[in-house]
Amino acid sequence: MSRVFKARNQVALVGYAHSPAVRRATRPLGVTAIETAKAAIADAGLTVGQIDGFVSAPLLPASGEHKAQDGISIVSSHWLAQHIGADPAYAVGFQGIGQLIGSLTLAVNAIASGAADYILFHRALHNPAGSYNDNPMTEARGADQWVAPQGFYGSMPTIALAYNEYCQRYGATREALAVVVSEARKNGARIPWSAWYGKPLSVEQYLAEPTLFDPLCRYDADMPVEGVACFVLTSAERAKDLKNKPVYIAGYAIGYPRENRPMLHWTLDDMMEAGKGVAARLWRSSGLGVADIDLPQAYDGFSPFVYIWMETLGLCKLGEAHELVLSGGIDSDKPRTIPVLSGGGAIGNGRMHGVPQMLENYLQLSGRAGERQRADLTTGLSCHSTPSLGGAVVYTNDPV
Amino acid sequence: MEIDQHAAGTAAPPPVRIIPIPDATSAGYWEAAANHVLTVARCAVCGQTTLPPDMSCPHCHTTEPGFTFVPVEGKARVRTWTVIRRPFLQGFTPPFMLVDVELNDHPHIRMVAGLLDGAEAKLEIGTPVVVAFEDIAPKISVPAFRLEKSA
Numbered sequence: 001m002s003r004v005f006k007a008r009n010q011v012a013l014v015g016y017a018h019s020p021a022v023r024r025a026t027r028p029l030g031v032t033a034i035e036t037a038k039a040a041i042a043d044a045g046l047t048v049g050q051i052d053g054f055v056s057a058p059l060l061p062a063s064g065e066h067k068a069q070d071g072i073s074i075v076s077s078h079w080l081a082q083h084i085g086a087d088p089a090y091a092v093g094f095q096g097i098g099q100l101i102g103s104l105t106l107a108v109n110a111i112a113s114g115a116a117d118y119i120l121f122h123r124a125l126h127n128p129a130g131s132y133n134d135n136p137m138t139e140a141r142g143a144d145q146w147v148a149p150q151g152f153y154g155s156m157p158t159i160a161l162a163y164n165e166y167c168q169r170y171g172a173t174r175e176a177l178a179v180v181v182s183e184a185r186k187n188g189a190r191i192p193w194s195a196w197y198g199k200p201l202s203v204e205q206y207l208a209e210p211t212l213f214d215p216l217c218r219y220d221a222d223m224p225v226e227g228v229a230c231f232v233l234t235s236a237e238r239a240k241d242l243k244n245k246p247v248y249i250a251g252y253a254i255g256y257p258r259e260n261r262p263m264l265h266w267t268l269d270d271m272m273e274a275g276k277g278v279a280a281r282l283w284r285s286s287g288l289g290v291a292d293i294d295l296p297q298a299y300d301g302f303s304p305f306v307y308i309w310m311e312t313l314g315l316c317k318l319g320e321a322h323e324l325v326l327s328g329g330i331d332s333d334k335p336r337t338i339p340v341l342s343g344g345g346a347i348g349n350g351r352m353h354g355v356p357q358m359l360e361n362y363l364q365l366s367g368r369a370g371e372r373q374r375a376d377l378t379t380g381l382s383c384h385s386t387p388s389l390g391g392a393v394v395y396t397n398d399p400v
Numbered sequence: 401m402e403i404d405q406h407a408a409g410t411a412a413p414p415p416v417r418i419i420p421i422p423d424a425t426s427a428g429y430w431e432a433a434a435n436h437v438l439t440v441a442r443c444a445v446c447g448q449t450t451l452p453p454d455m456s457c458p459h460c461h462t463t464e465p466g467f468t469f470v471p472v473e474g475k476a477r478v479r480t481w482t483v484i485r486r487p488f489l490q491g492f493t494p495p496f497m498l499v500d501v502e503l504n505d506h507p508h509i510r511m512v513a514g515l516l517d518g519a520e521a522k523l524e525i526g527t528p529v530v531v532a533f534e535d536i537a538p539k540i541s542v543p544a545f546r547l548e549k550s551a
Protein backbone atom coordinates (compact mmCIF):
# COMPACT_ATOMS: atom_id res chain seq x y z
CA MET A 1 0.00 0.00 0.00
CA SER A 2 1.61 3.22 -1.05
CA ARG A 3 -0.93 5.61 0.43
CA VAL A 4 -3.51 5.99 3.18
CA PHE A 5 -5.79 2.97 3.47
CA LYS A 6 -8.90 3.84 1.49
CA ALA A 7 -11.10 2.07 4.03
CA ARG A 8 -9.37 3.78 6.95
CA ASN A 9 -11.77 3.84 9.94
CA GLN A 10 -14.56 2.44 7.76
CA VAL A 11 -14.53 -1.00 9.41
CA ALA A 12 -15.17 -1.56 13.11
CA LEU A 13 -14.92 -4.25 15.76
CA VAL A 14 -18.27 -4.37 17.54
CA GLY A 15 -18.21 -7.46 19.74
CA TYR A 16 -16.14 -10.38 20.98
CA ALA A 17 -16.09 -13.58 23.00
CA HIS A 18 -13.20 -15.65 24.32
CA SER A 19 -13.40 -19.20 25.63
CA PRO A 20 -11.15 -20.23 28.50
CA ALA A 21 -7.67 -21.03 27.20
CA VAL A 22 -6.86 -24.43 28.64
CA ARG A 23 -3.93 -26.80 28.43
CA ARG A 24 -6.11 -29.81 27.65
CA ALA A 25 -9.68 -29.54 26.44
CA THR A 26 -12.44 -31.80 27.72
CA ARG A 27 -14.73 -31.09 24.76
CA PRO A 28 -14.14 -30.97 21.00
CA LEU A 29 -12.68 -27.74 19.65
CA GLY A 30 -15.69 -27.38 17.33
CA VAL A 31 -18.12 -27.26 20.25
CA THR A 32 -16.12 -24.52 21.91
CA ALA A 33 -16.00 -22.65 18.59
CA ILE A 34 -19.77 -22.83 18.09
CA GLU A 35 -20.48 -21.61 21.60
CA THR A 36 -17.88 -18.84 21.45
CA ALA A 37 -19.19 -17.68 18.07
CA LYS A 38 -22.75 -17.52 19.40
CA ALA A 39 -21.54 -15.57 22.43
CA ALA A 40 -19.67 -13.06 20.26
CA ILE A 41 -22.68 -12.53 18.00
CA ALA A 42 -24.89 -11.93 21.05
CA ASP A 43 -22.23 -9.65 22.54
CA ALA A 44 -22.46 -7.48 19.42
CA GLY A 45 -26.24 -7.39 19.79
CA LEU A 46 -26.79 -9.39 16.61
CA THR A 47 -28.37 -12.69 15.64
CA VAL A 48 -26.85 -15.58 13.69
CA GLY A 49 -29.14 -14.74 10.80
CA GLN A 50 -27.51 -11.35 10.39
CA ILE A 51 -23.98 -12.77 10.07
CA ASP A 52 -23.21 -13.04 6.37
CA GLY A 53 -19.45 -13.41 6.52
CA PHE A 54 -17.08 -15.89 8.18
CA VAL A 55 -13.33 -15.39 8.20
CA SER A 56 -10.57 -17.32 9.95
CA ALA A 57 -7.12 -18.84 9.61
CA PRO A 58 -7.50 -22.53 10.33
CA LEU A 59 -3.82 -23.53 10.58
CA LEU A 60 -2.99 -26.29 13.06
CA PRO A 61 -0.30 -24.70 15.21
CA ALA A 62 2.12 -27.56 15.80
CA SER A 63 5.28 -28.50 13.96
CA GLY A 64 5.37 -32.15 14.94
CA GLU A 65 3.43 -34.87 13.15
CA HIS A 66 -0.21 -33.96 13.68
CA LYS A 67 -3.21 -34.23 11.38
CA ALA A 68 -5.66 -31.42 10.62
CA GLN A 69 -9.30 -32.49 11.08
CA ASP A 70 -12.04 -29.90 10.69
CA GLY A 71 -14.05 -29.46 13.90
CA ILE A 72 -11.52 -31.51 15.87
CA SER A 73 -8.04 -30.03 15.49
CA ILE A 74 -8.96 -27.05 13.33
CA VAL A 75 -12.16 -25.08 12.73
CA SER A 76 -12.58 -23.60 9.26
CA SER A 77 -14.92 -20.75 8.36
CA HIS A 78 -17.10 -23.13 6.36
CA TRP A 79 -17.34 -25.62 9.20
CA LEU A 80 -18.34 -22.92 11.66
CA ALA A 81 -20.87 -21.31 9.32
CA GLN A 82 -22.50 -24.68 8.70
CA HIS A 83 -22.55 -25.73 12.36
CA ILE A 84 -23.94 -22.44 13.58
CA GLY A 85 -26.74 -22.50 11.02
CA ALA A 86 -25.70 -19.47 9.00
CA ASP A 87 -26.09 -18.84 5.29
CA PRO A 88 -23.07 -16.66 4.55
CA ALA A 89 -22.38 -14.70 1.39
CA TYR A 90 -18.67 -14.84 2.17
CA ALA A 91 -16.76 -17.59 4.01
CA VAL A 92 -13.00 -17.75 3.59
CA GLY A 93 -9.85 -18.86 5.31
CA PHE A 94 -6.35 -17.44 5.30
CA GLN A 95 -3.58 -19.89 4.50
CA GLY A 96 -0.06 -19.29 5.71
CA ILE A 97 1.95 -17.93 8.60
CA GLY A 98 0.92 -14.68 10.28
CA GLN A 99 -2.55 -16.15 10.58
CA LEU A 100 -4.26 -13.60 12.74
CA ILE A 101 -3.33 -10.53 10.75
CA GLY A 102 -3.60 -12.35 7.44
CA SER A 103 -7.18 -13.35 8.17
CA LEU A 104 -8.06 -10.04 9.81
CA THR A 105 -7.15 -8.20 6.62
CA LEU A 106 -9.49 -10.52 4.68
CA ALA A 107 -12.31 -9.60 7.08
CA VAL A 108 -11.59 -5.86 6.96
CA ASN A 109 -11.39 -5.84 3.18
CA ALA A 110 -14.60 -7.84 2.85
CA ILE A 111 -16.54 -5.34 4.97
CA ALA A 112 -14.92 -2.39 3.21
CA SER A 113 -15.80 -3.77 -0.21
CA GLY A 114 -19.33 -4.72 0.76
CA ALA A 115 -18.71 -8.43 0.24
CA ALA A 116 -20.29 -8.93 3.66
CA ASP A 117 -22.15 -6.72 6.15
CA TYR A 118 -21.42 -8.53 9.43
CA ILE A 119 -18.44 -10.84 9.76
CA LEU A 120 -17.76 -13.42 12.43
CA PHE A 121 -13.97 -13.56 12.67
CA HIS A 122 -12.53 -16.45 14.65
CA ARG A 123 -9.34 -18.17 15.67
CA ALA A 124 -9.58 -21.68 17.13
CA LEU A 125 -6.44 -23.24 18.55
CA HIS A 126 -6.07 -26.92 19.24
CA ASN A 127 -3.38 -28.36 21.46
CA PRO A 128 -2.63 -31.84 20.16
CA ALA A 129 -1.88 -34.60 22.62
CA GLY A 130 1.74 -35.61 22.93
CA SER A 131 4.73 -33.42 22.34
CA TYR A 132 4.09 -30.33 20.27
CA ASN A 133 7.37 -30.31 18.36
CA ASP A 134 8.98 -33.73 18.64
CA ASN A 135 9.47 -35.30 15.27
CA PRO A 136 10.39 -38.98 14.96
CA MET A 137 11.78 -38.69 11.41
CA THR A 138 14.70 -40.95 10.49
CA GLU A 139 15.01 -39.63 6.94
CA ALA A 140 14.90 -36.00 5.86
CA ARG A 141 13.33 -35.16 2.51
CA GLY A 142 12.52 -31.93 0.75
CA ALA A 143 13.00 -28.84 2.89
CA ASP A 144 13.90 -31.00 5.91
CA GLN A 145 17.11 -32.30 4.28
CA TRP A 146 18.76 -28.88 4.64
CA VAL A 147 18.25 -28.65 8.40
CA ALA A 148 17.26 -31.85 10.20
CA PRO A 149 20.38 -33.98 9.43
CA GLN A 150 22.38 -31.10 10.92
CA GLY A 151 20.30 -31.11 14.12
CA PHE A 152 18.41 -27.89 13.39
CA TYR A 153 14.68 -28.31 13.87
CA GLY A 154 11.81 -26.57 15.67
CA SER A 155 11.10 -22.93 16.30
CA MET A 156 12.88 -22.59 19.66
CA PRO A 157 16.36 -23.15 18.14
CA THR A 158 15.39 -20.69 15.40
CA ILE A 159 14.52 -17.97 17.88
CA ALA A 160 17.48 -18.81 20.12
CA LEU A 161 19.83 -18.20 17.18
CA ALA A 162 18.26 -14.87 16.22
CA TYR A 163 17.99 -13.72 19.83
CA ASN A 164 21.56 -14.69 20.69
CA GLU A 165 22.73 -12.52 17.81
CA TYR A 166 20.74 -9.65 19.37
CA CYS A 167 22.36 -10.35 22.76
CA GLN A 168 25.86 -10.46 21.33
CA ARG A 169 25.36 -7.34 19.26
CA TYR A 170 23.62 -5.16 21.85
CA GLY A 171 24.64 -6.66 25.20
CA ALA A 172 21.17 -7.85 26.17
CA THR A 173 20.97 -10.06 29.24
CA ARG A 174 18.80 -12.83 30.59
CA GLU A 175 17.79 -10.46 33.39
CA ALA A 176 16.06 -8.18 30.87
CA LEU A 177 14.22 -11.01 29.15
CA ALA A 178 13.09 -12.18 32.60
CA VAL A 179 11.36 -8.80 32.99
CA VAL A 180 9.58 -9.26 29.63
CA VAL A 181 8.25 -12.69 30.58
CA SER A 182 7.34 -11.61 34.09
CA GLU A 183 5.45 -8.57 32.74
CA ALA A 184 3.46 -10.78 30.37
CA ARG A 185 2.62 -13.27 33.10
CA LYS A 186 1.72 -10.50 35.58
CA ASN A 187 -0.84 -9.10 33.16
CA GLY A 188 -2.06 -12.50 31.98
CA ALA A 189 -2.64 -13.52 35.58
CA ARG A 190 -5.34 -10.82 35.74
CA ILE A 191 -7.30 -12.13 32.75
CA PRO A 192 -10.00 -14.65 33.68
CA TRP A 193 -9.87 -16.70 30.46
CA SER A 194 -6.06 -16.87 30.44
CA ALA A 195 -4.41 -20.24 30.88
CA TRP A 196 -2.24 -18.45 33.43
CA TYR A 197 -5.06 -16.72 35.35
CA GLY A 198 -3.93 -16.13 38.92
CA LYS A 199 -0.46 -17.51 38.11
CA PRO A 200 2.11 -14.75 37.70
CA LEU A 201 5.78 -15.61 37.25
CA SER A 202 8.46 -13.61 39.05
CA VAL A 203 11.80 -12.53 37.64
CA GLU A 204 13.44 -14.80 40.22
CA GLN A 205 11.40 -17.80 39.10
CA TYR A 206 12.36 -17.12 35.50
CA LEU A 207 16.05 -16.82 36.32
CA ALA A 208 15.98 -20.08 38.29
CA GLU A 209 14.75 -21.97 35.22
CA PRO A 210 17.50 -23.79 33.28
CA THR A 211 18.03 -22.85 29.65
CA LEU A 212 16.95 -25.38 27.03
CA PHE A 213 18.05 -23.57 23.88
CA ASP A 214 20.65 -21.10 25.14
CA PRO A 215 19.92 -18.36 26.03
CA LEU A 216 16.21 -19.30 26.05
CA CYS A 217 14.30 -21.36 28.58
CA ARG A 218 10.81 -22.85 28.43
CA TYR A 219 9.20 -19.68 29.80
CA ASP A 220 10.32 -17.77 26.70
CA ALA A 221 7.77 -19.57 24.53
CA ASP A 222 4.03 -19.27 24.92
CA MET A 223 2.34 -22.39 26.24
CA PRO A 224 0.25 -24.35 23.71
CA VAL A 225 -3.41 -24.17 24.67
CA GLU A 226 -6.82 -25.05 23.38
CA GLY A 227 -9.12 -22.07 23.03
CA VAL A 228 -11.32 -20.02 20.72
CA ALA A 229 -11.65 -16.28 20.27
CA CYS A 230 -14.26 -14.56 18.10
CA PHE A 231 -14.77 -10.97 17.01
CA VAL A 232 -17.60 -9.37 15.09
CA LEU A 233 -16.79 -6.79 12.42
CA THR A 234 -19.07 -4.48 10.49
CA SER A 235 -18.97 -1.15 8.71
CA ALA A 236 -18.54 2.08 10.66
CA GLU A 237 -21.99 3.08 9.40
CA ARG A 238 -23.71 -0.05 10.77
CA ALA A 239 -21.63 0.06 13.96
CA LYS A 240 -23.36 3.31 14.97
CA ASP A 241 -26.58 1.43 15.66
CA LEU A 242 -24.99 -1.32 17.79
CA LYS A 243 -24.67 -1.42 21.56
CA ASN A 244 -20.89 -1.47 22.05
CA LYS A 245 -18.54 1.42 21.40
CA PRO A 246 -16.93 0.63 18.04
CA VAL A 247 -13.19 0.27 17.62
CA TYR A 248 -12.15 1.19 14.08
CA ILE A 249 -9.37 -0.29 11.96
CA ALA A 250 -7.17 2.65 10.97
CA GLY A 251 -4.74 0.66 8.86
CA TYR A 252 -2.55 -2.41 8.63
CA ALA A 253 0.65 -3.68 7.08
CA ILE A 254 2.03 -7.16 6.46
CA GLY A 255 5.63 -8.20 5.92
CA TYR A 256 7.16 -10.96 3.87
CA PRO A 257 10.42 -12.90 4.00
CA ARG A 258 12.75 -11.75 1.23
CA GLU A 259 15.80 -13.97 1.55
CA ASN A 260 16.08 -17.56 0.38
CA ARG A 261 16.86 -19.44 3.58
CA PRO A 262 16.50 -23.00 4.79
CA MET A 263 13.21 -23.79 6.51
CA LEU A 264 12.75 -21.98 9.84
CA HIS A 265 15.98 -20.03 9.49
CA TRP A 266 14.70 -16.59 10.43
CA THR A 267 17.71 -14.37 10.98
CA LEU A 268 17.64 -11.24 13.12
CA ASP A 269 18.63 -9.11 10.13
CA ASP A 270 15.91 -10.63 7.92
CA MET A 271 13.26 -9.82 10.52
CA MET A 272 14.51 -6.28 11.11
CA GLU A 273 14.85 -5.60 7.40
CA ALA A 274 11.28 -6.76 6.77
CA GLY A 275 10.22 -4.62 9.74
CA LYS A 276 11.37 -1.44 8.03
CA GLY A 277 8.88 -2.05 5.24
CA VAL A 278 6.10 -3.02 7.62
CA ALA A 279 6.54 0.12 9.72
CA ALA A 280 6.68 2.42 6.70
CA ARG A 281 3.54 0.90 5.17
CA LEU A 282 1.74 0.89 8.50
CA TRP A 283 2.25 4.60 9.11
CA ARG A 284 1.33 5.44 5.52
CA SER A 285 -1.73 3.23 5.69
CA SER A 286 -3.05 4.58 8.97
CA GLY A 287 -1.96 8.17 8.53
CA LEU A 288 -0.50 7.96 12.04
CA GLY A 289 3.01 7.78 13.44
CA VAL A 290 4.48 5.92 16.37
CA ALA A 291 4.11 8.97 18.62
CA ASP A 292 0.33 8.90 18.00
CA ILE A 293 -0.11 5.37 19.37
CA ASP A 294 -1.44 5.22 22.94
CA LEU A 295 -1.46 1.45 23.37
CA PRO A 296 0.99 -0.65 21.33
CA GLN A 297 0.77 -4.39 21.98
CA ALA A 298 3.88 -6.34 21.03
CA TYR A 299 3.69 -9.92 19.82
CA ASP A 300 5.47 -12.28 22.19
CA GLY A 301 4.91 -15.83 20.95
CA PHE A 302 8.60 -16.00 21.77
CA SER A 303 9.73 -13.37 24.25
CA PRO A 304 12.54 -11.86 22.11
CA PHE A 305 9.92 -10.81 19.53
CA VAL A 306 8.97 -8.03 21.97
CA TYR A 307 12.35 -6.35 21.35
CA ILE A 308 12.09 -6.90 17.61
CA TRP A 309 8.67 -5.25 17.45
CA MET A 310 9.53 -2.37 19.79
CA GLU A 311 12.54 -1.52 17.66
CA THR A 312 10.75 -2.14 14.35
CA LEU A 313 7.99 0.29 15.29
CA GLY A 314 10.40 2.88 16.66
CA LEU A 315 9.09 2.69 20.24
CA CYS A 316 12.78 2.88 21.16
CA LYS A 317 16.08 3.04 19.31
CA LEU A 318 17.62 0.03 17.58
CA GLY A 319 19.30 -2.26 20.11
CA GLU A 320 17.85 -0.44 23.13
CA ALA A 321 14.60 -2.29 23.83
CA HIS A 322 16.27 -4.49 26.43
CA GLU A 323 17.55 -1.43 28.28
CA LEU A 324 14.12 0.17 28.28
CA VAL A 325 12.67 -3.06 29.66
CA LEU A 326 15.29 -3.29 32.43
CA SER A 327 14.59 0.28 33.51
CA GLY A 328 10.88 -0.49 34.00
CA GLY A 329 9.84 1.06 30.71
CA ILE A 330 7.16 -1.51 29.79
CA ASP A 331 5.62 -1.89 33.27
CA SER A 332 1.85 -1.61 32.75
CA ASP A 333 1.38 -0.53 36.39
CA LYS A 334 3.64 2.50 36.19
CA PRO A 335 2.65 5.86 34.70
CA ARG A 336 4.21 7.08 31.45
CA THR A 337 5.56 3.72 30.36
CA ILE A 338 5.00 1.85 27.08
CA PRO A 339 2.85 -1.06 28.29
CA VAL A 340 3.46 -3.35 25.32
CA LEU A 341 2.24 -6.43 27.19
CA SER A 342 -0.69 -4.95 29.14
CA GLY A 343 -2.98 -7.60 27.63
CA GLY A 344 -0.71 -10.39 28.85
CA GLY A 345 0.38 -11.28 25.34
CA ALA A 346 0.88 -14.86 24.24
CA ILE A 347 3.15 -15.69 27.16
CA GLY A 348 0.58 -14.43 29.67
CA ASN A 349 -2.49 -15.99 28.01
CA GLY A 350 -1.34 -19.14 26.24
CA ARG A 351 -0.72 -19.71 22.55
CA MET A 352 -3.75 -17.90 21.07
CA HIS A 353 -1.73 -16.70 18.06
CA GLY A 354 -2.09 -12.93 18.13
CA VAL A 355 -5.53 -12.87 19.74
CA PRO A 356 -4.33 -11.29 23.02
CA GLN A 357 -2.77 -8.33 21.19
CA MET A 358 -5.90 -7.70 19.13
CA LEU A 359 -8.26 -8.28 22.03
CA GLU A 360 -6.41 -5.91 24.36
CA ASN A 361 -6.80 -3.21 21.74
CA TYR A 362 -10.51 -3.94 21.41
CA LEU A 363 -11.18 -4.11 25.16
CA GLN A 364 -9.21 -1.00 26.08
CA LEU A 365 -10.34 1.18 23.18
CA SER A 366 -14.01 0.19 23.58
CA GLY A 367 -13.83 0.87 27.31
CA ARG A 368 -14.67 -2.75 28.12
CA ALA A 369 -11.52 -3.82 29.98
CA GLY A 370 -13.23 -3.74 33.39
CA GLU A 371 -10.84 -3.54 36.34
CA ARG A 372 -7.94 -3.40 33.90
CA GLN A 373 -9.34 -0.38 32.03
CA ARG A 374 -6.67 2.19 31.21
CA ALA A 375 -7.50 5.90 30.96
CA ASP A 376 -7.27 8.31 28.05
CA LEU A 377 -6.82 5.92 25.15
CA THR A 378 -7.65 6.83 21.58
CA THR A 379 -5.31 4.74 19.45
CA GLY A 380 -3.77 1.30 19.70
CA LEU A 381 -1.65 -1.11 17.71
CA SER A 382 -1.37 -4.89 17.67
CA CYS A 383 1.68 -6.76 16.39
CA HIS A 384 1.44 -10.26 15.00
CA SER A 385 4.05 -12.94 14.47
CA THR A 386 7.35 -11.47 13.25
CA PRO A 387 7.74 -8.48 10.92
CA SER A 388 8.86 -10.89 8.19
CA LEU A 389 5.92 -13.27 8.55
CA GLY A 390 3.16 -11.21 10.15
CA GLY A 391 2.50 -7.53 10.52
CA ALA A 392 0.66 -4.92 12.55
CA VAL A 393 -2.76 -3.29 12.80
CA VAL A 394 -3.64 0.22 14.00
CA TYR A 395 -6.94 0.88 15.80
CA THR A 396 -8.75 3.97 16.96
CA ASN A 397 -11.94 4.73 18.87
CA ASP A 398 -12.04 8.29 17.58
CA PRO A 399 -12.11 8.34 13.78
CA VAL A 400 -11.27 11.73 12.36
CA MET B 401 5.06 -61.08 22.67
CA GLU B 402 7.20 -57.99 23.15
CA ILE B 403 10.60 -58.48 24.69
CA ASP B 404 11.75 -55.89 27.18
CA GLN B 405 15.28 -55.22 26.01
CA HIS B 406 16.30 -53.48 29.20
CA ALA B 407 15.11 -56.39 31.32
CA ALA B 408 17.04 -58.73 29.04
CA GLY B 409 20.17 -56.66 29.68
CA THR B 410 20.62 -55.63 26.03
CA ALA B 411 22.51 -52.35 25.62
CA ALA B 412 20.51 -49.54 23.98
CA PRO B 413 21.50 -49.15 20.31
CA PRO B 414 23.60 -46.09 19.46
CA PRO B 415 21.54 -43.10 18.32
CA VAL B 416 20.71 -43.23 14.61
CA ARG B 417 21.26 -39.95 12.80
CA ILE B 418 18.68 -38.59 10.39
CA ILE B 419 19.65 -39.45 6.81
CA PRO B 420 19.25 -36.76 4.13
CA ILE B 421 17.41 -38.15 1.10
CA PRO B 422 18.76 -36.46 -2.03
CA ASP B 423 16.34 -35.43 -4.76
CA ALA B 424 16.71 -34.00 -8.25
CA THR B 425 17.55 -30.55 -6.88
CA SER B 426 19.98 -31.66 -4.16
CA ALA B 427 21.77 -34.76 -5.49
CA GLY B 428 24.89 -32.80 -6.46
CA TYR B 429 25.13 -31.24 -3.03
CA TRP B 430 25.01 -34.54 -1.14
CA GLU B 431 27.35 -36.24 -3.63
CA ALA B 432 29.96 -33.56 -2.98
CA ALA B 433 29.31 -33.71 0.76
CA ALA B 434 29.98 -37.46 0.70
CA ASN B 435 33.44 -36.53 -0.58
CA HIS B 436 33.77 -33.90 2.18
CA VAL B 437 33.36 -31.00 -0.22
CA LEU B 438 30.99 -28.18 0.68
CA THR B 439 29.20 -26.70 -2.32
CA VAL B 440 26.62 -24.02 -3.03
CA ALA B 441 24.15 -23.85 -5.91
CA ARG B 442 25.10 -21.53 -8.80
CA CYS B 443 22.43 -20.29 -11.20
CA ALA B 444 23.26 -21.00 -14.85
CA VAL B 445 21.44 -17.82 -15.92
CA CYS B 446 22.83 -15.12 -13.61
CA GLY B 447 25.82 -16.90 -12.08
CA GLN B 448 24.84 -16.00 -8.53
CA THR B 449 24.85 -18.51 -5.69
CA THR B 450 22.31 -19.66 -3.16
CA LEU B 451 21.56 -22.40 -0.64
CA PRO B 452 19.33 -24.32 -0.55
CA PRO B 453 18.51 -24.44 -4.26
CA ASP B 454 14.89 -23.52 -4.88
CA MET B 455 12.77 -24.20 -7.98
CA SER B 456 13.55 -20.69 -9.18
CA CYS B 457 16.62 -18.51 -8.70
CA PRO B 458 16.23 -16.11 -5.74
CA HIS B 459 18.39 -13.54 -7.54
CA CYS B 460 17.21 -13.41 -11.17
CA HIS B 461 13.97 -15.40 -10.59
CA THR B 462 14.42 -17.60 -13.62
CA THR B 463 12.44 -20.83 -13.49
CA GLU B 464 15.25 -22.57 -15.37
CA PRO B 465 18.13 -21.93 -12.96
CA GLY B 466 20.00 -25.10 -14.00
CA PHE B 467 21.81 -25.01 -10.68
CA THR B 468 25.25 -26.55 -10.54
CA PHE B 469 27.00 -27.21 -7.27
CA VAL B 470 30.28 -25.35 -7.03
CA PRO B 471 32.80 -25.96 -4.24
CA VAL B 472 33.35 -23.20 -1.71
CA GLU B 473 36.45 -22.44 0.30
CA GLY B 474 34.75 -23.83 3.39
CA LYS B 475 35.67 -20.95 5.66
CA ALA B 476 32.97 -19.06 7.49
CA ARG B 477 32.30 -16.63 10.31
CA VAL B 478 29.98 -17.27 13.20
CA ARG B 479 27.01 -14.93 13.23
CA THR B 480 25.25 -16.57 16.16
CA TRP B 481 24.89 -19.86 17.99
CA THR B 482 22.78 -21.82 20.47
CA VAL B 483 23.36 -24.80 22.72
CA ILE B 484 20.58 -27.35 22.31
CA ARG B 485 19.81 -29.05 25.60
CA ARG B 486 16.47 -30.55 24.59
CA PRO B 487 16.52 -31.73 20.94
CA PHE B 488 13.26 -32.29 19.06
CA LEU B 489 14.94 -34.86 16.83
CA GLN B 490 16.27 -38.29 17.57
CA GLY B 491 19.90 -39.18 17.08
CA PHE B 492 21.32 -36.06 18.72
CA THR B 493 22.82 -36.29 22.18
CA PRO B 494 22.40 -33.08 24.17
CA PRO B 495 23.95 -30.74 24.86
CA PHE B 496 25.26 -29.83 21.45
CA MET B 497 26.14 -26.57 19.74
CA LEU B 498 24.50 -25.24 16.58
CA VAL B 499 26.22 -22.38 14.80
CA ASP B 500 24.70 -20.00 12.28
CA VAL B 501 27.50 -18.92 9.96
CA GLU B 502 28.03 -16.83 6.85
CA LEU B 503 30.37 -18.24 4.25
CA ASN B 504 33.47 -16.09 3.69
CA ASP B 505 33.33 -16.34 -0.09
CA HIS B 506 29.51 -16.16 -0.31
CA PRO B 507 28.57 -13.89 2.62
CA HIS B 508 24.91 -13.71 1.60
CA ILE B 509 24.63 -17.44 2.31
CA ARG B 510 23.93 -18.45 5.89
CA MET B 511 24.15 -22.04 7.11
CA VAL B 512 23.06 -23.59 10.38
CA ALA B 513 25.01 -26.69 11.36
CA GLY B 514 26.66 -28.38 14.29
CA LEU B 515 29.91 -27.14 15.82
CA LEU B 516 32.08 -30.17 16.46
CA ASP B 517 34.12 -28.51 19.23
CA GLY B 518 31.34 -29.19 21.71
CA ALA B 519 28.80 -27.23 23.71
CA GLU B 520 31.44 -25.49 25.82
CA ALA B 521 33.24 -23.85 22.88
CA LYS B 522 33.87 -20.14 23.37
CA LEU B 523 32.36 -18.12 20.53
CA GLU B 524 31.72 -14.54 19.57
CA ILE B 525 30.27 -12.85 16.51
CA GLY B 526 32.89 -13.26 13.78
CA THR B 527 34.70 -16.28 15.24
CA PRO B 528 36.29 -18.05 12.24
CA VAL B 529 35.23 -21.62 11.57
CA VAL B 530 35.93 -24.14 8.83
CA VAL B 531 33.67 -26.78 7.39
CA ALA B 532 34.00 -30.33 8.68
CA PHE B 533 31.90 -33.37 7.89
CA GLU B 534 30.15 -35.92 10.03
CA ASP B 535 30.10 -39.35 8.40
CA ILE B 536 26.73 -40.54 9.64
CA ALA B 537 26.18 -43.54 7.36
CA PRO B 538 28.00 -45.23 4.47
CA LYS B 539 28.50 -42.60 1.72
CA ILE B 540 26.49 -40.03 3.66
CA SER B 541 28.23 -37.08 5.26
CA VAL B 542 26.62 -34.03 6.77
CA PRO B 543 28.30 -30.60 6.83
CA ALA B 544 29.25 -29.21 10.21
CA PHE B 545 31.84 -26.68 11.36
CA ARG B 546 34.93 -26.63 13.54
CA LEU B 547 36.76 -23.71 15.12
CA GLU B 548 39.46 -22.61 12.70
CA LYS B 549 42.08 -22.48 15.45
CA SER B 550 41.41 -26.10 16.43
CA ALA B 551 41.21 -27.44 12.88
Ligand SMILES: [Zn+2]
Pocket residue numbers: 443444445446447448457458459460461462465
Ligand atom coordinates in the same frame (compact mmCIF):
# COMPACT_ATOMS: atom_id res chain seq x y z
ZN1 LIG C 1 19.74 -16.54 -11.32
